[in-house]
Every structure is written in C-alpha cells, then in structure tokens.
Amino acid sequence: MIEIHGLTIKYGAAVAVDDLTFAVKPGQVTGFLGPNGAGKSSTMRAVVGLEAPHAGVALLDGRPYGMIGRPLEQVGALLDASAAHGGRTARAHVACVARSNGIGARRVAEVLELVGLAGVAGRRVGGFSLGMRQRLGIAVALLGDxxxxMFDEPVNGLDPEGIRWIRGLLRTLAGEGRTVLVSSHLMGEMEKTAxxxxxIGRGRLIEDASxxxxxxxxxxxxxxxxxxTEASVEFAAGGRA
Amino acid sequence: MIGDAIAAEWMKFRTLRSNHWLLAASLLSVLISMGVAAMVVRGFAGQDTADRLRFTGIGDGLGPGLQVALFVMGVLGALSMTAEHATGQIRTSLTAVPKRHVLLLAKVPVLLGVGLVAGQVLAFSMHYGAMAVLGGHAGHVLMDGRTLGTPLSEPGALRSVLLSGVAIGLVTLVGLGIGAVVRSTAGTLVVLIMIVLVLPTAAATLPQPWRARAGSVMFEGLVGDGLLPPVAALALLLAYPVAALSAGAVAIALRGRRTHPLIAGLAATGVLLATVVVAQPAQASDFPWKACKKEMECAAVQVPVDWDKPQGRKITLPLVRLPATGSHRRIGTVFALPGGPGGSGIEDLEKKGAAFAQLRQRFDVVSFTPRNGLDLGVLSKDCLLGGPWIRLPSNEAEFDRQAEVNRAAADKCRAKDPELFANLGSDSVARDVEAIRVALGEERLSFLGTSYGGVTATNYARLFPSRVRAMVLDGAVNLLDERRLRYQVMEGQLVKFAAWCAGTAECVLNDQDVVKVWREVASAKRIPVRGRQVSYDGFDVQIAAAPHFISPGADNFRWKELAKAIVLARAGDASGFADYVKAGTGSLKPPSPVGMNMTHCLDGVGFRDYADFTEARSRNKRLAPNYPQQELWHGLACPGWPEPPANPPRPLPSTGLPPLLGAASWTEPDVDALVRQVPGSATIRFEGHGHGLYLSAEPCTIGHVNRYLTWLKLPPPGAVCRS
Incomplete structure (x- = not known):
C-alpha cells in the first residue's frame, strides 16, 4: 500500500505538488492521471526517495522508502527508461541492480525472459530502442518480486503486442494482490486496465474515485x-476551436 | 546492506568496457617516464665531465609520468560518479540504494582496491622502465650528491616509489569526491587538471623558498623528499581524498536545498588547511643571527679562555652562517673548520661560499674565527704573521740556540695575553666548537675539516664522538703519521717535476738530469743571495722549494719559476728563491710564523729534544734521499716554546663514531690513513694537484662530499675524481 500525506514539492519558488493526500490500495490497478506538469512524475519520484519533499510524507506499508533495507524487494518502479549507462550490456545492467539488493543471477535471467529481452541480453544498452529500454526498466522493477x-507511462514506445502484454502483466500483478500504480495519457488503455x-492537476488532487x-x-x-481537468491544464495548444 | 552495495559497485566497475580502456591508457605514464629518461640520457651523454656534474637527476624516474598516472586514475574515480549523472544511471542506482551516502561510500573500496593495485604496478613500471633506459649512467654522482637515477637501493627511493603508487590509488577517491560535488564530467576534469597539473606547475614558477613550500603541499609533491617530515607528508596525502570525499558527502547532504558547491569546497579546504597547518616543518632554533654581508649572517659566542676554568674570563668568537635555502627539508648544520692553523673560517665562507650552493639545499653552513685565528684581534696579527728563520742545527748547542730564538719570537706576541697564548691547542678549539653546537641548539653537527681544520675535527671527534653526525676530512693534516707518508709525497713530486721538465721546452732544465741538479742545490753548504747579506743552504732551498713542488699552479707556472730558481742557485745565486719568498712573506727566507706555531707546538708537532730531532733526521734521510730535510722545519720551531705540548696527537676511538669521509689529492696520501681509524670510512681521491678540494669548488669531490653529508653514503671503493 502507498500512502501519500500532505505531500508538497517545490522547485525553488514553483510548487509542483501541493498538499497532496491519497492512498493506493493493493489488489487493483490504480491509474494516476493528470495533464503535463500536474506533478505525477514528481510524486512518484518522491515515493522512491528520488525527490525530497518540502512537506508531507510518502509511505510504503507504513515506512518511508529510505528506511527499507532491501527496497527492491518491497517496491519496483519504472520511472525513467533512460536511467541506464549505455556502456553496459542489458544483462550486466540488471545484474548490477540485482546484486545491490542481494538478488542472484537466476532471477536476473528470469526477469529478462519475462520482459522478452533474453535474446538481446548480451547487447549494450546504448543500442536499445525506446521500447527495449522500457522493457529493461520493467525487468528491473520486477527483480525483487x-x-x-509503480509505472510511469509504461507503454511509451511499445508496439501493439507490447501494449497488450503490459495490460495483461498489470492485471496479473494486481490480481496477485500487489499494489499497482500506473500513470498514462492513453485514456483508452487506462479504461481497460485500471x-x-x-x-491531479496543478499539483492538487482533483478526483480520487473508482x-x-x-x-x-x-x-x-x-x-x-x-x-x-479543464481548469488545470498547464500547456494548452492553439486557441479554442 | 553496504556489503551488497559494494559488491554491486564492483560489478558496475568491471562490466564497463570504458574502465578497462582507461586503465590501459594509464600505461601511457610508463611510456612518458621512459621517454623523459631517454631525453635525459641523450643530453647527458653529450656533455663533458664538468657539465655532467651540474645535471639534475631524474630521481626515482617517475617524473611527469606520475602526473599522467594521477590524472588518468583521478578521471577513473570521477567517472564512477559523474558518468552516473550524465547517463541517468544515477536514478536507477538511487532507487536500488536509496541512502546516498551509502552509494558514495560503496564506491570507495572498489576504487581504492583497483587504484592501489594499479598504482603499484604503474609506479614500479615507471621506475624500472626509466632506470632501464638510463642504463649504466644511473649511478653517476652529481654535484648535489644525488645520482642521475636513484635505484631502489638508494635511501628514500623505495619509499618514494611505493608512496607514488599509493598516491595513484588515493587520487581515485579525490576524483570521486570532486565528482560527487561537481557532478558534471567536464567540470570535474577541469578541477582534476587544476590539482594534478596546473597548480604544481604554477608552484614551480614561484621564487624560493615559496616554490619549495608550495611544492611540498601539492598532492604529487608529498611522495618524494619534500619539506614536510615523512609522517606529516603521509597525513597530508591522506587528507586530500578525505577532504574530497567529505566535500562530496556534504554536497550530497545539501542536495535539494540550495546547494552551493562552494560550501562543499569550503568543507574540503577546511580539512586540508587544518592538516597543512598541523603538518608544518619544524623551525630551526632562534639563535640571534643577523644579516651582515651579502647573504651571510653573523653572530658571536663567548667561550672561556681556559677550559679548565669555565667560569673564568671569556673571549668572544665571531660566527658566520650561510643559511639553508629552504628548497628542501633542512637536515642540520655543517660546520666548516678552517685550516692554517690560524686561518679564518669567515674568510673561507665569504670568498669560497659558492662551493656550498648545493649543500645549502638542506644544511646551514656555519664557520667562525677560532681562538687561534690570526684575525681574532686579541693578539697582534702583524706579530703573529712574523717569526724566526729556522736553521738546521748540526749539534746540540745550535739546537739550543734555535730554541732561544723560538722563545724570543713567541714571547713577543704572547705578552699581550699570556693566558690565551697558553690555550691555543686544537683541543681548546674543539671545545669552543662544542660550545657553539650547544648555543645553536643542534643535537649533532656535521663537519668539513679542511687542512689543519682536520686536526680540530679529529680532536672534536675524540672528545665528543656522540655529537658527530658526519665528518669530512679534506686534505686534512694527519699528525699521527709522523710525516712518513709526507716524505714519499715530496719524492713523488720531484719525480713528477722531472717528468714534466723533460717533456717541455718551457722548463729551463729541460736538457738536464733534473734530480741530479736538484740534489746539488738541496745539499749545498752556502748559496749567497746576490745583492743581500743573506745566503741559502740546502735546507733553506728545500724549505723554499717545497710549496712550489706541491702545487704546480695554473699552466705549471710555479714549476717554471722553480726550474729557473734551481738553475740560478746552481750557478751560485739564491735570489731566484729569495725573490719569490720575499714576495710571498715579506722576508728573504721563509719565516716560521708564531701564529702557526702557537697551535702547532701545543699540538705536539715539535721535537721533544735534540735526540728526537736527530732520530727524525736520520730516518728521513732513509725515507727521502732526494728531499731529506723539508719535514724537519715544522718540528724545529717548537723547542724552547714557552708553553708545553699539552695536546699531543692521539688516535681516534674506533667505536662510537660514524664512518668518516676523506678527500685527498695526489699530494695527500696520509688522509686515508687518518680516516681509516674509524671502520667503514672511505676516501675520495682526486687524480691531480690541489689542496682543500671542496673549498676550491672541485665539482666531482663536491658531489661525493654532498652525497656523504646528506645521506651518509660513502663513495664505492676505488672511486676517483679526475681533473
């Protein structure tokens, strides 16, 4: 379970997240929606400790992320597909992350198989397409079971086969009783998945409903x-039709 | 948890091919060290002996290669952090290891492990590579006492190579810390270039002593023989990575707030400055030296006239110092003991101080006007410069008459201060030196005893062996020899003179049997000096000729003069000799100066009685058939002396003294016998004429003496210096 209490994140004078409070329950896929700049990525980064909030807390099963001994065993996150050194092979990349949390080579091979990268595991990440990097990020997220x-725009760059695979994966994970938070701009997909x-909009909670x-x-x-979200759109294109 | 993180960091390190390339690139440093050595060899081989001595050695051979190795390994450490930021990997790393300080610290053992191993490999490869290129030239002794290349057997070389390897390992952490603060690769590289390349180069352009002081706190300056004592240098070497990592940790802690890299930089500077301040080199004592002439400093010390009455009347001895230049860590004081006896050490340093240029890198050079110096001003210098003519007695009555003449001359000068006159032996001079040592605050002293200064030095060594750090006896007088070896010198010089004469038309005896002619004039009964009421006998001829035999002079001008004087004397006119003796001493025959005898006689140079004299005379006739009487002159000045020989020559203790170094020219074979009283001692021989080689700025001798005084390393057996 993810609990966000009064989370406030500022970048200098700009307020990205404003007194945000909500909870994400296990056993279902929760969609995290909002316009560009609403504060979705900031919130998700704050949950895994990549962002230091100005006020408020983000708790995972009652604990802050930094307090968890082997965090990957509790939380898996795909936040940024580009968060990998291009000089390493896919297998090495996943193995290094695994090693830092005491996870062995067998599980590394498993997750690579799961996300469909087993065939290219020996290739350097620098040569991967966006979709391959997404799959790599998902593999890392799944490492610790x-x-x-948490997935930030997971279908970015995936082909229709990949999109359908994600949909199935998310539902399966939620069905296993896990807490699943997904942010996306694809309304059609979300409707089928979450x-x-x-x-949220402009950093504030707009709606928290089924x-x-x-x-x-x-x-x-x-x-x-x-x-x-009519009133909360940050970047609207052109004039009104 | 940290164990997992460290294992993960090791995996991250080894799965990145660019790290392997960087490590390979670090081998460039070995090529650079060898390249520099090759250039030095090319330059060295093309020089003649004198210029070679002025070369600067390449030390342990690492040179600029070390800077390259430091830079490359610093980059390796920096990339461990900055590449994560540049590629976005940092976000994955922080998700896996959310505690940022743990992430930073987990990189430390990996970098340190790789760095220390690579460091030793690089350091020793650079050293052996450079030494291999130097080849046989490595052992050549230079004027500052170092060798062109220092193999690991030299003092300090192994330590410097090992520490260089350690520094290469530690620099990875410096790079890591800076990378954690600056985060961008380009920015970190700039800082690294500043630390490893720009700042040391800038420090090297400063004038001394700032150059040495700045250089001694640079990262790479801490591995060699710098101003800081070894423990302090090591502490500062460790302070660099600690400061960098602290700065990195501070930067990480302040992340999210308004992080100023300046705050982290200040934290780092604070750690470094604290260590530098604590690690300052020890200052010399505060003896009241005052600047006097040119770069010399002057002072004075009071000593009792009679060392048996230490609370009694005092005399003042002027001191002079050429201070250490501060370019290296100061070792101590070298005391230059003047010869004569009666010479002035102050004049020595004033006129010949340039000879000490390299030695002053690490030593203060101190000298004085001793109590028996003619310049002291208590007894009249004019009186002391004069003295009686010595006549060779043929019976006891003539011996007693000489004694009366000696006594009268002594009494004349002695009247001004009889108490001082009674205390002018070299043992009193040595006790004065000891009083100066105490006043200077030095634990021990190093000595350069030149000519009769060697007698002062051996007296000091006998009286205060535990205070002798090192002792050089340069052309030193050996009173224990009873002049036996000296006789062979005169015979040898006669042979050399004859050989030279036969080989050049500039010698007026060129076509004659030189030795035969010499024997004639050296055994003559009476040769008048034309136009004067004075005549020379064979003894007078030998005395007058001796200094000319000993030092032929530039272009052998004295030998040419000697040849002319001999020819003239053979023709019945001794004015050839009388003229140059008058020019030198103001008297037609050589006087035996009171100023010399007042020390000689107390040191036991004189004949005890007529029997002692006749025994010496017949012995010397056997030892030196062509030059039998020259060595009798000194001994004949002391019979009748108003003071007894209170300080007869005694051997040196064979234990308790460090090995000594002798320096001797062709005409000084008795120096080696003098130093060999102490086991382990050696003598550097100069194949040529000369006396007081160090003060005469003979560069090869200076090199060996400096090497001994600085590192207590003696020349290998059979080592010679050629003119």
Missing amino acids: PGVL AHVVL MASLVGRFGSLEDAYMEL
Missing part, C-alpha cells in the same frame, strides 16, 4: 478527464 509496483483513478463511478458519471474516462 515486490508487493508495490479499476481506480487518482486525478473507474466505474467515473465512467458512470461522465460516460467515458476521456470525457471525465477532459471535464475535470
């Missing part, structure tokens, strides 16, 4: 999103 998973939605209730009120997730 964690109870909490059971709960947390919607998918069913949102679709019931607005007709579709996209309509719900557009309606609820």
Whole structure:
C-alpha cells in the first residue's frame, strides 16, 4: 500500500505538488492521471526517495522508502527508461541492480525472459530502442518480486503486442494482490486496465474515485478527464476551436 | 546492506568496457617516464665531465609520468560518479540504494582496491622502465650528491616509489569526491587538471623558498623528499581524498536545498588547511643571527679562555652562517673548520661560499674565527704573521740556540695575553666548537675539516664522538703519521717535476738530469743571495722549494719559476728563491710564523729534544734521499716554546663514531690513513694537484662530499675524481 500525506514539492519558488493526500490500495490497478506538469512524475519520484519533499510524507506499508533495507524487494518502479549507462550490456545492467539488493543471477535471467529481452541480453544498452529500454526498466522493477509496483507511462514506445502484454502483466500483478500504480495519457488503455483513478492537476488532487463511478458519471474516462481537468491544464495548444 | 552495495559497485566497475580502456591508457605514464629518461640520457651523454656534474637527476624516474598516472586514475574515480549523472544511471542506482551516502561510500573500496593495485604496478613500471633506459649512467654522482637515477637501493627511493603508487590509488577517491560535488564530467576534469597539473606547475614558477613550500603541499609533491617530515607528508596525502570525499558527502547532504558547491569546497579546504597547518616543518632554533654581508649572517659566542676554568674570563668568537635555502627539508648544520692553523673560517665562507650552493639545499653552513685565528684581534696579527728563520742545527748547542730564538719570537706576541697564548691547542678549539653546537641548539653537527681544520675535527671527534653526525676530512693534516707518508709525497713530486721538465721546452732544465741538479742545490753548504747579506743552504732551498713542488699552479707556472730558481742557485745565486719568498712573506727566507706555531707546538708537532730531532733526521734521510730535510722545519720551531705540548696527537676511538669521509689529492696520501681509524670510512681521491678540494669548488669531490653529508653514503671503493 502507498500512502501519500500532505505531500508538497517545490522547485525553488514553483510548487509542483501541493498538499497532496491519497492512498493506493493493493489488489487493483490504480491509474494516476493528470495533464503535463500536474506533478505525477514528481510524486512518484518522491515515493522512491528520488525527490525530497518540502512537506508531507510518502509511505510504503507504513515506512518511508529510505528506511527499507532491501527496497527492491518491497517496491519496483519504472520511472525513467533512460536511467541506464549505455556502456553496459542489458544483462550486466540488471545484474548490477540485482546484486545491490542481494538478488542472484537466476532471477536476473528470469526477469529478462519475462520482459522478452533474453535474446538481446548480451547487447549494450546504448543500442536499445525506446521500447527495449522500457522493457529493461520493467525487468528491473520486477527483480525483487515486490508487493508495490509503480509505472510511469509504461507503454511509451511499445508496439501493439507490447501494449497488450503490459495490460495483461498489470492485471496479473494486481490480481496477485500487489499494489499497482500506473500513470498514462492513453485514456483508452487506462479504461481497460485500471479499476481506480487518482486525478491531479496543478499539483492538487482533483478526483480520487473508482473507474466505474467515473465512467458512470461522465460516460467515458476521456470525457471525465477532459471535464475535470479543464481548469488545470498547464500547456494548452492553439486557441479554442 | 553496504556489503551488497559494494559488491554491486564492483560489478558496475568491471562490466564497463570504458574502465578497462582507461586503465590501459594509464600505461601511457610508463611510456612518458621512459621517454623523459631517454631525453635525459641523450643530453647527458653529450656533455663533458664538468657539465655532467651540474645535471639534475631524474630521481626515482617517475617524473611527469606520475602526473599522467594521477590524472588518468583521478578521471577513473570521477567517472564512477559523474558518468552516473550524465547517463541517468544515477536514478536507477538511487532507487536500488536509496541512502546516498551509502552509494558514495560503496564506491570507495572498489576504487581504492583497483587504484592501489594499479598504482603499484604503474609506479614500479615507471621506475624500472626509466632506470632501464638510463642504463649504466644511473649511478653517476652529481654535484648535489644525488645520482642521475636513484635505484631502489638508494635511501628514500623505495619509499618514494611505493608512496607514488599509493598516491595513484588515493587520487581515485579525490576524483570521486570532486565528482560527487561537481557532478558534471567536464567540470570535474577541469578541477582534476587544476590539482594534478596546473597548480604544481604554477608552484614551480614561484621564487624560493615559496616554490619549495608550495611544492611540498601539492598532492604529487608529498611522495618524494619534500619539506614536510615523512609522517606529516603521509597525513597530508591522506587528507586530500578525505577532504574530497567529505566535500562530496556534504554536497550530497545539501542536495535539494540550495546547494552551493562552494560550501562543499569550503568543507574540503577546511580539512586540508587544518592538516597543512598541523603538518608544518619544524623551525630551526632562534639563535640571534643577523644579516651582515651579502647573504651571510653573523653572530658571536663567548667561550672561556681556559677550559679548565669555565667560569673564568671569556673571549668572544665571531660566527658566520650561510643559511639553508629552504628548497628542501633542512637536515642540520655543517660546520666548516678552517685550516692554517690560524686561518679564518669567515674568510673561507665569504670568498669560497659558492662551493656550498648545493649543500645549502638542506644544511646551514656555519664557520667562525677560532681562538687561534690570526684575525681574532686579541693578539697582534702583524706579530703573529712574523717569526724566526729556522736553521738546521748540526749539534746540540745550535739546537739550543734555535730554541732561544723560538722563545724570543713567541714571547713577543704572547705578552699581550699570556693566558690565551697558553690555550691555543686544537683541543681548546674543539671545545669552543662544542660550545657553539650547544648555543645553536643542534643535537649533532656535521663537519668539513679542511687542512689543519682536520686536526680540530679529529680532536672534536675524540672528545665528543656522540655529537658527530658526519665528518669530512679534506686534505686534512694527519699528525699521527709522523710525516712518513709526507716524505714519499715530496719524492713523488720531484719525480713528477722531472717528468714534466723533460717533456717541455718551457722548463729551463729541460736538457738536464733534473734530480741530479736538484740534489746539488738541496745539499749545498752556502748559496749567497746576490745583492743581500743573506745566503741559502740546502735546507733553506728545500724549505723554499717545497710549496712550489706541491702545487704546480695554473699552466705549471710555479714549476717554471722553480726550474729557473734551481738553475740560478746552481750557478751560485739564491735570489731566484729569495725573490719569490720575499714576495710571498715579506722576508728573504721563509719565516716560521708564531701564529702557526702557537697551535702547532701545543699540538705536539715539535721535537721533544735534540735526540728526537736527530732520530727524525736520520730516518728521513732513509725515507727521502732526494728531499731529506723539508719535514724537519715544522718540528724545529717548537723547542724552547714557552708553553708545553699539552695536546699531543692521539688516535681516534674506533667505536662510537660514524664512518668518516676523506678527500685527498695526489699530494695527500696520509688522509686515508687518518680516516681509516674509524671502520667503514672511505676516501675520495682526486687524480691531480690541489689542496682543500671542496673549498676550491672541485665539482666531482663536491658531489661525493654532498652525497656523504646528506645521506651518509660513502663513495664505492676505488672511486676517483679526475681533473
């Protein structure tokens, strides 16, 4: 379970996340939605300790990330596909991360097989496409068989086969009783995948509701999103039609 | 947890091919060391002997190669951090190891392990590579006492190579710390170039002593023989990586707030400055030296006139010092003991101080006007310069008459201060030196005793052996020899003179049997000096000729003069000799100066009685048939002396003294016998004419003496210096 209490993140004078409070429950896929610049990535980074909040806390099963002895066994996160040194092979990259948390070579091979990179495990990451890097990030997230998973735009760069695979993977993970938080801009996919939605805009919580209730009120997730975030869009293109 | 992190960092290190390339690139440093050695050899081989001595050695051979190795390994350490930031890997690393300080510290053992191993491999490869290129030239002794290349058997060489390897290992942590502060690769490289290359080069352009002081705190300056004592240098060497890592840790802790790299930099500077301040070289004592002339400093010391009455009347001895230049860590004081007896050490340093240029890198050079110096000003210098003519007695009555003449001459000068006159033996001079040592605050002294200064030196060594750090006896007088070896010298010089004469038309005896002619004039009964009421006998001829035989002079000018004087004397006119003796001493025959005898006689140079004299005379006739009487002159000045020989010559103790170094020219074979009283001693022989080789700035001798005084290393057996 992920608990966010009064989280406030500032970059200098700009407030990226403003007194945000919500919880992500296990056993279902929770969609994390909002316009660009709403504070989704900042919030997710704060959960894994990559961001130091100005105020508030982010707790995983009651503990801050930094207090967890072997964090990868509790939390797996795909936040940034580019977070890998291009000079290493895929296998070496995953193995180094695994070693830091006491995870062995067998599991490394398993996760690489799982994400479909077993064939290119010996190739340097510098030569990978975006989709391959995404899969690599997912492999790292799955290493410790964690109870909490967070994915920031996981289908970025994936082909339709990959998108469908992700959809199945997320549902399976949630079905195993894990806490799954996914952020995405693909409303259609989200509607098919997530059971709960947390919607934020300009750093503040807009809506924290079940998918069913949102679709019931607005007709579709996209309509719900557009309606609820009208006032919170940071970067709107062109003039009104 | 940290164990896992460290294992992961090791895996991260070895799975990156660029690290392997960097390590391979570090071998460039070996090529550079060998290249520099090759250039030095080319330059060295093309020089003649004198210029070679002025070369600067390449030390342990690492040279600029060390800087390259430091830079490359510093980059290795820096990349461990900056590449993570540059590639975004840092986000994965921090997710896996969320405690940032743990992530930083986990890199330390990996870098240190790789760095220390690579460091030793590189350091020893650079050393052996450079030494191999130097080949046989490595052992050549230079003027500052070092050798062109220092093999590991030389003092300090092994330590410096080992420490260089350690420094190469530690620099990885310096790079890591800076990388943690600066984060960008380019920025970190700039800082590393500053530390490893720019700052040391800038320090080398400063004037002394700032150059030495700045250089001694540079990272690479801490591995060799710098200003700081070894423990302090090691502490500062460790302070660099500690400071860098502290700065990195501070930067990490402040991340997210307004991190100023300046704060982290200040933390680092604070650690470094604290260590530098604590690690300052020990200052010399505060003896009241005052600048007097040119670069010399003057002072004075009071000593009792009579060392048997230490609370009694005092006399003042002027001191002079050429201070250490501060370019290296100061070892101590070298005391230059003047000869004569009666000479002035102050004049020696004033006129010949340039000979000490290299030695002053590590030593203060001190000298004085001794109590028996003619310049002291208590007894009249004019009186002391004069003295009676010595006549060779043919019976006891004539011997007694000489004694009366001696006594009268002594009494004349003695009247001014009889108490001082009674205490002018070399043992009193040695006790004065000991009083100066105490006043200077030195634990022990190193000595350069020149000519009769060697007698002062051996007296000191006998009286205060535990205070002798090192002792050089340069052309020293050996009173124990009873002049036996000296006779062979005169015979040998006669042979050399004859050989030279036969080989050149500039010798007026060129076509004659030189030895036969010499024997004639050396055994003559009476040769008048034309135009004067004075005549020379064979003894007078030998006395007058001796200094000319001993030192032929530049272009053998004295030998040419001698040949002319001999020819003239053979023709019945001794004015050839009388003229140059008058020019030198103001008297037609050589006087025996009171200023010389007042020490000689107390030191037991004189004949005890007529029987002692006749025994010496007949012995010397056997030892030197062609030159039998020259060595009788000194001994005949002391019979009748108002003071007894209170300080007869005694042997040196064979234990308790460090090995001594003698320096001797062709005409000084008795120096070696003098130093060999102490086991382990050696003599550097100069194949040529000369006296007081160090003060005469003979460069090869200076090199060996400096080497001995600095590192207590003696020349190998059979070592010679050629003119």
